[in-house]
Amino acid sequence: MAPSSALYTVAEIRHIERTAMAALPPGTLMQRAGAAAARRAAELIPEPRRAAAVLVLVGPGNNGGDALEVAHLLAQAGVEVTALLCAPGATHSPDALQAMDRARQSAVQFGDPTVSTIGQLEWTLVVDGLFGIGLARPITGKLRALVEAVNNLPCPVLALDLPSGLDADTGAIVGDDGIAVRATHTITFIADKPGLHTLYGRDHAGEVHVADLDIEHSHFTEPHIHLNGVAAFSDCLQTRPHNSHKGSFGDVIVIGGAHGMSGAPILAARAAAKCGAGRVFAAFLGEAPAYDSMQPELMCRTANGIDLSSATLVVGPGLGTSREAHDILAKSLHSRQPLVLDADALNLIAAEPGLQHILAQRETPSLITPHPLEAARLLQQSTKEIQADRLSAARLLALQFNAVVILKGSGSIIARPDGETMINPTGNPALATAGSGDILAGICGALLAQHFPMWNAALAACWLHGEAADTLVSQGIGPIGMMAGELIPCVRNLLNQVTEQHARRHIARQESGQ
Secondary structure (H helix, E strand, O other): OOOOOEEOOHHHHHHHHHHHHHOOOOOHHHHHHHHHHHHHHHHHOOOOHHHOEEEEEEOOHHHHHHHHHHHHHHHHOOOEEEEEEOOOOOOOOHHHHHHHHHHHOOOOEEEOOOHHHHOOOOOOEEEEEOOOOOOOOOOOHHHHHHHHHHHOOOOOEEEEOOOOOEOOOOOOEOOOOOOOOOOOEEEEEOOEOHHHOOOOHHHHHOEEEEEOOOOOHHHOOOOOEEEOOHHHOHHHOOOOOOOOOHHHHOEEEEEEOOOOOOHHHHHHHHHHHHOOOOEEEEEEOOOOOOOOOOOOOOEEEEHHHOOOOOOEEEEOOOOOOOHHHHHHHHHHHOOOOOEEEOOHHHHHHHHOHHHHHHHHHOOOOEEEOOOHHHHHHHHOOOHHHHHHOHHHHHHHHHHHHOOEEEEOOOOOEEEOOOOOEEEOOOOOHHHOOOOHHHHHHHHHHHHHHOOOOHHHHHHHHHHHHHHHHHHHHHOOOOOOOOOHHHHHHHHHHHHHHHHHHHHHHHHHHHHHOO
């Protein structure tokens, strides 16, 4: 089996499937997929199961064969099952034809694939077996109407492999005017897929469960995409020795705050301070306030006079695009300090090839945190093109600018120049609020100041930022109306919790002799 965090592209899945099938009797993988999905479906059906009514949508190809296996196994268990053959003229594989025979010989009822059929009963569960990872065209016509009808049902929907209409690699909906099943649960086969976790994936896949179909580990290739999690950065989490002082945890300078935008650097600076940086300076292009009345520990300065030679730099929150902003950005790019670039810093770089060259040639690590529009400007593409393949866009940005990249959005993508990529699973729509990106930039700066490597700082900051939003929403704070500043104390709590947990695990391993 693959590592639990591993994500595989369609091409990689097909390779694994071919090599596994060559070593197994015909039909084995389809029967294993059907059995795994039937077990998952049974878990979603309340007792008594004999009172349940399950609708199974059967498409062409192996995905339809998987659905037929689920149908006959549920019927065998005494569940009332109705199957809709949604591609009656399609050519089926031998494995799928055998699954059809088993379903025909069972108690499965076959109905007409129409919207009126879907509306006949109060379904306990719908199983989506319309299309799998091979869909290349948008769902149209009668099948589109079926998907619309399923999406309006109040019952759980279990998607087989991935929700029909979703691109397994990108999380995009197939076709410019396409549609996808909105599942509450997805059981995905062989290995997890990136499209289930970014862009539209999280809205359409629901809760994802992986069934590896007992494929031998030797068939799996080395993954280059993973889901982000604490394990990816836990080795950087260090409890603080008693013999510490503020200089032990580094300085952060947040540079921004053009006239009318002083709140952005303040938010970033507060986040940096409460995520453990020893000292934090907020450097303003506009008039610097005497102090931050809510966080007087921050030191407010004017950007022009501040020394950039001995601190982690966070440049961009509220920076603006003036000549003065350009000059302080250029000075920051020429520094030898770890550098986080956000917001208007990215817009200035996108507008000037000279700044792009300086960034790409920096020897000290850089981290850029664009949202899709900023990424589009940097790559001279449209936002639509960026969102159509977020992983490729993040990798291209990392390679082109020699930087670690956090491409923000649902399922933020973290990429580095060698192509290694992570998708962040934490976060929710509460983060779609002004100042949220400033908080993320400040967290990145704080972790870098505490000597996290650039890659690990990006992973940790992204996870903490999203997990804080998830925690607040679970407490009833959001997603509607949550303010960015509310994230900061929650991020601090989480950082302390995961650090303490890592320390306890480390002690336990030492005591056990591992």
